[in-house]
Amino acid sequence: MKLKHVYISLIVCFQLHVNGQTDSTSITTATYQKPFLKQSIVPLSLIGAGLIINYSDGAIGKENLQEEIIRAFPDFNSNLDDFLLFVPTLTMYTADLLKVESRHDAFSQTKILFISAIATNAITFGLKHITNETRPNGENDLSFPSGHTSNAFMTATVLFHEFKETKPVLAYSGFVFASATGVLRVMNNAHWVSDVLVGAAIGILVTDLVYRFEPLQGWNPFKNDKISTIISPSYNEKTLGFYANIQF
Numbered sequence: 265m266k267l268k269h270v271y272i273s274l275i276v277c278f279q280l281h282v283n284g285q286t287d288s289t290s291i292t293t294a295t296y297q298k299p300f301l302k303q304s305i306v307p308l309s310l311i312g313a314g315l316i317i318n319y320s321d322g323a324i325g326k327e328n329l330q331e332e333i334i335r336a337f338p339d340f341n342s343n344l345d346d347f348l349l350f351v352p353t354l355t356m357y358t359a360d361l362l363k364v365e366s367r368h369d370a371f372s373q374t375k376i377l378f379i380s381a382i383a384t385n386a387i388t389f390g391l392k393h394i395t396n397e398t399r400p401n402g403e404n405d406l407s408f409p410s411g412h413t414s415n416a417f418m419t420a421t422v423l424f425h426e427f428k429e430t431k432p433v434l435a436y437s438g439f440v441f442a443s444a445t446g447v448l449r450v451m452n453n454a455h456w457v458s459d460v461l462v463g464a465a466i467g468i469l470v471t472d473l474v475y476r477f478e479p480l481q482g483w484n485p486f487k488n489d490k491i492s493t494i495i496s497p498s499y500n501e502k503t504l505g506f507y508a509n510i511q512f
Contacts, residue, residue, distance in 0.1 A: 304469055307466075307472075310461045313461055317458040318397075318458035329456075330453070333457075334453060344444075346412075348445045349419065352416070352437075352438030353419045364431055366427055367426045377419070380470055383473075383474065384415060384467055384470045385411070387470065388411050388466055389411065391466075392409070395407075399455065400455070401453045409466060410463035411463065412445055413463030416441065416445040416446065417465075417467030417468050418466075418467035418468075421468050423435060442467070
């Protein structure tokens with residue numbers, strides 16, 4: 265399989281996800297009432313493709329694909345993948361500050377983001393310890409699936425659900441940064457293609473499920489006209505957190 269064919273496949277998968285998620289034209293719960301398997305055909309397909317690549321030999325095997333990529337970009341090195349996964353979250357909170365209409369208020373967005381992050385990382389790092397796969401650079405450091413990619417697609421999917429009905433371009437933008445994160449993980453020789461595909465699927469599936477069931481939906485201790493709350497992300501030494509400013 266040629267390298268350009270891999271790129272085309274990734275672009276097609278991304279486009280299918282975008283098109284498949286935009287059937288609804290109003291902010292309703294109709295999308296979340298669709299059969300789960302039908303709604304999730306793209307991420308489930310990504311998992312299938314990732315597993316085939318991960319456990320295959322020959323042209324479609326992960327080793328051969330990695331060799332072609334590294335041969336095409338022998339001296340590539342970038343740390344942008346450590347930062348791009350935070351861009352969808354920063355975009356969401358910036359849109360909130362600019363009063364862009366969204367599905368939920370800032371507190372509910374943070375609640376959904378927090379729940380999605382816990383579930384995504386629990387699944388991702390659980391699978392890492394179960395599979396215990398070596399990275400392509402030789403480090404025995406729990407390669408499968410990619411944590412960077414699962415978190416990037418988790419935040420991108422939150423952004424998508426919040427703004428897909430009001431600002432489609434803004435909503436879709438998160439997937440551009442998430443896809444770039446996954447591509448850079450492979451080009452940096454930190455992950456196999458299969459790690460990235462499965463990581464992306466986990467981030468999408470988990471977040472879709474959170475939006476389908478909306479746990480703690482009615483819980484908002486700051487929902488008071490006399491209370492003003494501003495929540496924004498913070499980043500320090502590769503640690504992502506949140507800063508809250510509450511005025512009574």
